[in-house]
Amino acid sequence: xxxxxxxxxxxxxxxxxxxxxxxxxxxxxxxxxxxxxxxxxxxxxxxxxxxxxxxxxxxxxxxxxxxxxxxxxxxxxxxxxxxxxxxxxxxxxxxxxxxxxxxxxxxxxxxxxx
Amino acid sequence: xxxxxxxxxxxxxxxxxxxxxxxxxxxxxxxxxxxxxxxxxxxxxxxxxxxxxxxxxxxxxxxxxxxxxxxxxxxxxxxxxxxxxxxxxxxxxxxxxxxxxxxxxxxxxxxxx
Numbered sequence: 001x002x003x004x005x006x007x008x009x010x011x012x013x014x015x016x017x018x019x020x021x022x023x024x025x026x027x028x029x030x031x032x033x034x035x036x037x038x039x040x041x042x043x044x045x046x047x048x049x050x051x052x053x054x055x056x057x058x059x060x061x062x063x064x065x066x067x068x069x070x071x072x073x074x075x076x077x078x079x080x081x082x083x084x085x086x087x088x089x090x091x092x093x094x095x096x097x098x099x100x101x102x103x104x105x106x107x108x109x110x111x112x113x114x
Numbered sequence: 115x116x117x118x119x120x121x122x123x124x125x126x127x128x129x130x131x132x133x134x135x136x137x138x139x140x141x142x143x144x145x146x147x148x149x150x151x152x153x154x155x156x157x158x159x160x161x162x163x164x165x166x167x168x169x170x171x172x173x174x175x176x177x178x179x180x181x182x183x184x185x186x187x188x189x190x191x192x193x194x195x196x197x198x199x200x201x202x203x204x205x206x207x208x209x210x211x212x213x214x215x216x217x218x219x220x221x222x223x224x225x226x227x
Contacts, residue, residue: 004157031213042118043158043201043217058214090157094213100146100165101205101213105157 002026004106006091012112013081021076021109023091031094031101032074033058034066036087037108043090049074081113116141120202120218127192127225135187135221137202147185148215149178150201158201192225199223 004025013019023032034046045058049068063085065077074093078085089109094101119138127133139147146165150158162171164180171178175196177188187200199222203215 040219042219043203043215045214048214092157096213100163102148102160102163103213103215104160105150107157108155 004091004093004104006089006106006109008109009107010110012114013078014114015082017081018077018079019081019111020078021089021091021111023074023076023093023106024072025074025091025093025104026072027093027095027104028071029093029095029104030071031096032068033092033094033103034064034074034076035090035092036060037090038087046076046089081111083113085111086113087111116204116206116216118202118204118216118218120200120221122221123219124222125224127189127223129193129225129227130191132188132190132192134189135200135223137185137187137218138183139185139202139204140183141204141206141216143206144204146205147180148203148205149185149187150203152199152201152220161200189223192223194225194227197223197225 007022033048035043044060047066049055052071055066067075091106092103094103117140121136149161152158162178167182179186199220201220203217
């Protein structure tokens with residue numbers, strides 16, 4: 001039972017490079033989320049999806065794009081990486097239980113942009 | 115705007131020394147308050163959800179309580195393996211938008227022998 005799996009676990013980019021982070025969940029959850037975690041800032045929501053084919057902006061969406069082509073996968077893209085995007089990125093998923101959710105998190109991707 | 119403030123930022127306890135972590139919140143109609151545990155280099159792990167003032171939940175040495183303005187995570191007779199960062203988050207009672215959580219910055223707990 002894998003839960004939420006994120007790949008890669010670590011990545012180093014140069015400014016201006018692009019990359020895609022993959023999140024996969026095997027719990028058949030409708031909702032998926034991308035967060036970033038920075039020291040002293042807590043977890044901040046980047047984008048989220050309430051179902052296959054849907055995406056929406058969170059608190060800090062600038063510089064990121066997402067896609068949810070399949071229910072089990074949620075991709076986070078950086079088109080032109082900047083040093084300010086150095087962070088730890090977490091993916092989460094949840095399902096709607098009469099309006100209440102519990103979010104389950106992956107192990108994170110540690111990204112450094114030089 | 116929903117806000118979550120956790121205190122203290124860091125806490126060092128001796129094994130067996132009980133204490134409490136605080137989570138103060140302001141939210142437009144609380145739908146749920148969540149406690150997560152995060153170990154270094156790992157993702158947050160769900161501990162508890164509290165839905166209404168007066169509610170309490172327990173798990174081993176941990177007990178979470180909720181009032182209209184704050185939540186406490188009580189740790190009774192902690193052990194070194196309880197060392198972690200504890201995160202608090204709130205879900206507002208707005209319709210649509212899935213389950214967006216607002217997180218606090220966490221309390222880093224260190225339990226020493």
